[in-house]
Amino acid sequence: MTQPLLDVAGVQKTYTGSGRTVEAVRDLTFSVGDGELVCIVGPSGAGKTTLLKCIAGLLEPTAGTVTLAGARVDGPPEAMAVVFQEYGRSLYPWMTVEGNVELPLKQKKLDKARRRELVRDALEAVGLADVHSAYPWQLSGGMQQRVAIARAVAYEPKVLLMDEPFAAVDAQTRADLEDLIRSLWHKLGVTILFVTHDIDESVYLGQRVLVLSSSPTVIMEDLAIDLPDERTQLETRSSPRFAELRGHVYEQIQLAKHRKGDQHQRDEVTPARTAHGATVAAQHDS
Amino acid sequence: MSTTEVRPAHAGAEPVRRRRPELPSAVLGLGGLVVFAALLELLPRTGIVSADYFPPFSEMVRALVEAAGTDRFWAATAETVQAWGIGLGIALVAGIGLGLLIGSVELLRRFTASTIEFLRPVPSVALIPLAVLLLGLGLQSTLLLVVYASFWQILIQVVYGVQDVDPVARETARSYHLGRWARVRYLIWPTALPYVMTGVRLGAAVALILAVTAGLVGIGTGLGAEIALAQSSNAVPLVYGLVIFTGLLGVVVNLVARALERRTLAWHSSVRADVGG
Structure with a gap:
């Protein structure tokens, strides 16, 4: 991996309400290299949005730091x-x-x-060249x-953060949009951090998948997706390797549902998962 | 006092009407008016009510048409409309300006909330003695009443409107580095606009009521003063004629306000026809 562009170190977020505190995110540490496409997947209520907002500088973490291109994110x-998503x-x-x-x-x-040029190019890139004067x-x-x-693309960011962007659209549209993200990523060389609750989506899109535990959240696994770079909905999703990876992430998510961050270290491991986890880990190291 | 209708406050304009069912309802509405006019005509003519203080509808209309042929009538109308317009203008500028400020500063909003809630329900007409004492008789006193009545309507709406900014829209603005001015112009103002338009509609109606009232009680000129004069000279049909005319003015004000609302809020969910889901 090249020099990390985005570095998340020990991020913790505790919400303090009237008389009670909720620890949404326990301890998250990971980094994203320049030009990577990383998916974050976790069970619902895993603090995915909290994490994303901390990275986006919209929310201040209680502890830990987010660093983008060497500069600390404080807004x-x-x-x-x-x-x-909305x-x-x-x-x-x-x-x-x-x-x-x-x-x-x-x-x-x-x-x-x-501005005109950027707007036109961005709308063209997402396949909406002819609706510019319509209302959303x-x-x-x-x-x-x-x-x-298109609005995000026209802004010419180094990092594109996506918070469950396709959670509210139908399956057909969703597949099209996933392919759009892959093609934009190829074309623009932008770094993408994509948060989703959809396991298949995370495996299909990502180069890496970070699996989150239930709240208070830690990272359960940092999984490299070794599917070929050229991905199609039909072939990639029906490939045996895709099935293996999604099965593995699925198991992790199932575990994550019953396991909170504080239990992560001492949780017993089932034999089946060890075997599978080992093969995945081996590929991850190589 | 006035036939101007005050509608309950709500954020948007009226619901979208469809083309077809509109026709019967328009015909029905017109029919209702005709029946009402016929009733007003028949009641005094059949002697159920005394024609001395309740002349037939046709006489009211005749008195009004006669008055409409005089310069005096139109001068009075101009005076009323002028007091209405200036007063509403002042209330708009002050209400929108202060509303934007109070609505955007949480501390200021909490600081002023109870004061506003206390001052707002004070009826403008209760201030008549104070107005006369402070400003004497004339346009200034009239304006005080008009402004006081319409200002609160507008202020309250703007303060609520500013607070209605969607959290996601706000975060979008933050993440794209929209500055303070850009946020007011592209986010806060458009969000508040439906509320502002409701405030304008309510304020415009109540401003007309007060512009006429000021004339009626003798501190201003215009149509109110003409009604008072007609009454004291026992020109009963003219009194009714003028009342009908102020009512028509109210209808026009309301129609204009609604047209303005529809125009400026073409994008709003209460006006537009959605396609997406």
């Missing part, structure tokens, strides 16, 4: 763009598709011609999320 970094709320309904994509660029003090709410859910992705 939303310039070199980062976030795609939220596209309908993240896009501004009072602006056209074009206006939405262009808005962050105005803050970057880019001139009009450059005139589009289908999948198209709206494409607009949100």
Whole structure:
């Protein structure tokens, strides 16, 4: 792996409410190299969104640090763009598709011609070249999320954070959007951190999959996905290796559901899982 | 006092109407008006009510049409509309400006909340003696009443509107580094706009009520003063005629406000026709 672009070190987040504290994230340490596509998968309520917000600089971790390109993150970094799950709320309904994509660029003090170029290219890249003057709410859910992705792409970030971006779209659209993410990643060379609860999605998309435990969250496994770089919904998903990997992650998630971060170290391991885990670990090391 | 209808406050405009079912309801509405006018005509004519203080509808209309032929009538109308317009304008600027400020600063909002809740329900007409004492008779006193009545309507709506910013939309703005000014312009203001429009509609209606009232009680000029004059000179049909006219003004104000609302809120879920899901 090259020099890590994003470094998450000992991140912990505790919410303090009226009279009680909730430890959402216990201790997370991992790094993402320049140009990597890493998926974070975990059971629901695993603090995935909390983690992502800490990385995005939208939430301050209680302990630990997030470092992007050598600089500590203490607010939303310039070199980062976030795609939220709730596209309908993240896009501004009072602006056209074009206006939405262009808005962050105005803050970057880019001139009009450059802004236009970026907006056009980004909309073209997500396959929405012809809807620029429409309003987001005139589009289908999948198209709206494409607009949100175009907005992030036009911003020209080094790191693209995606918080369960396809959780609210139908399966067909979802497959198309997954392929879009892979192709954008290839084309732009951007680093992507993709949070999802969908095991298949994480395996299909990622070069690496980080498996989270239940809250309070730790990383249960950092799994390298050794599927070929050229992936197609039909072939990749029906390949034996894909089935193995997804099966492995599935087991981990099942364990994670019943296991919290504080039990992680001393949990007994079933024989079946050891065997499988060993093969995976071997490939991970190589 | 007025036939202007005050609708309950809500964030958006009216629900989208479909083309087809609208026709019968429009016809029905018109039919209702005709029946009502016929009733007003028949009650005095059949002697059920005394024509002395309740002339037939046709006489009211005739008195109004006659008055409408005079410069005096239109001068009075202009005065009322002027007091309404200036007062509403002041209330808008103050209400929107302060509303944006109070709504965006949590501390300020908590600090002013109980004061606003105390001052808001004070009826504007209760301030008439104070207005006369402070500003004497004339336009200034009228404006005080008009502004006081409409200002709170607008302020409250703006304060609520500003607080209605969606958390995801706010985080989007933060993560894309929208500055303070950009946030107000592209996020907070559009979010508050449906509320502002409701405030404008309510404020415009209540401003007209007060503009007429000020004339009626003798501190201002305009249509209210004309009604008072007609009453004291026992021109009963004219009194009714003028009342009908102020009602029509109220209808026009409401229609204009609604048209404005539909225009500025074309994107809002209460106006638009959604496609996506």
